[in-house]
Amino acid sequence: MFRSFITKFLQTLLVLLIVSIAAFWFLKMAPGDPVTMLLGSEFSPQAYAKLTHELGLDQPVHVQYIQWLERFVRGDWGISYVTRDNIFKQAVLQALPVTLSLTALSLLLALLIGIPAGMLAALYRGKFVDMAVSSLSVIGSAFPSFYLGILLIWVFGVALGWFPTMGFVRPWDDLLSGLHHLALPAITLASYYAGLIAITTRSSLIEVLEQPFIKAVRARGEPMWRVICIHAMRNVMMPLVTVIGLQLGGLLRGAVMTEVVFAIPGLGMMITTAVLSREYGVVQAGVMLTALFFVLVNLLVDQTYEFLDPRLRLRR
Structure with missing residues (x-):
């Protein structure tokens, strides 16, 4: 019984990990980025680069994913760019x-x-x-x-x-x-x-x-x-x-x-x-x-x- 529970628990974690990787990867492949949405139609390259760095979007995708996963597991889901509310x-x-x-x-x-x-x-x-x-x-x-x-x-x-x-x-x-x-x-x-x-x-x-x-x-x-x-x-x-x-x-x-x-x-x-x-x-x-x-x-x-x-x- 205990072995069956552990097996199902590990399978659940594996499924959630695969879903998180796939979702994160496809989101990054989608056209557009939040920096352009936040800055509007007119902005300088310096403002774009600064906001990109503040959001951590200038780092490699795998680094962004690992950082997001660490925060997500701890319960720190971040803040919404638009509503400024806690995402959790x-x-x-x-x-x-x-x-x-x-x-x-x-x-x-x-x-x-x-x-x-x-x-x-x-x-x-x-x-x-x-x-x-x-x-x-x-x-x-x-x-x-x-x-x-x-x-x-x-x-x-x-x-x-x-x-x-x-x-x-x-x-x-x-x-x-x-x-x-x-x-x-x-x-x-x-x-x-x-x-x-x-x-x-x-x-x-x-x-x-x-x-x-x-x-x-x-x-x-x-x-x-x-x-x-x-x-x-x-x-x-x-x-x-x-x-x-x-x-x-x-x-x-x-x-x-x-x-x-x-x-x-x-x-x-x-x-x-x-x-x-x-x-x-x-x-x-x-x-x-x-x-x-x-x-x-x-x-x-x-x-x-x-x-x-x-x-x-x-x-x-």
Whole structure:
């Protein structure tokens, strides 16, 4: 058990190290630099050289990376060039809770819609319900999130006036107002994953319902709801949890565009603004937080397997 934990911990560190190197390298390859953004359109070569030296951008890339990594590990993430705020405070205390709120609500909506829809499609296989759920799942999975967000803003925000079109209210300050502001972004983000969950639930449940143990359970005279919810869905949870865990990183990627469309001050908006301003430190912090969240989710999914399938615990 301890050896397994150490192995996974070292793998996590290796993944984060590779992500940090790749992100840092690609940022340096991007056109433009923060010095030009800070100085404006007119500046002297002396001012450019002075500011470049003060920011440490005149050193080799590998030296810049090592210095950044040392400060990052110590918790010194630097100061934003634009807002003059501490990057750790800006990313972890301000932007991250916003993105996690949007992601959690989107995932909850996707589960509440996708699992029942997939169950209905499996139970009424080949009928109108199955065709409707399958068609809507494909449409939801194929629809670009940014385009869907604009449509929802136009219909429900502008034309009908039911929901605010942009902005964010923290749910932990005002729950009802926060959920009201997050409704359209959460629906936008959940549409793809609800379709994916519905398709996965349908295909897995159809396969499980054809297994001999299900026929044995039905032969004992147990009610259909118990056959589905207790016996069949327990075996569907393994592939479903796998899909949810693997796609949760995609949920964060989708949150970037969704936050920009709805002007939500989360990690996506922070990274987008920082890229436009060439704020390498802010972008790197956002990328590392996203990678860390993705790795932790996959570790959690790995532990969930043992809870869902007791046979995996017996092998240890």
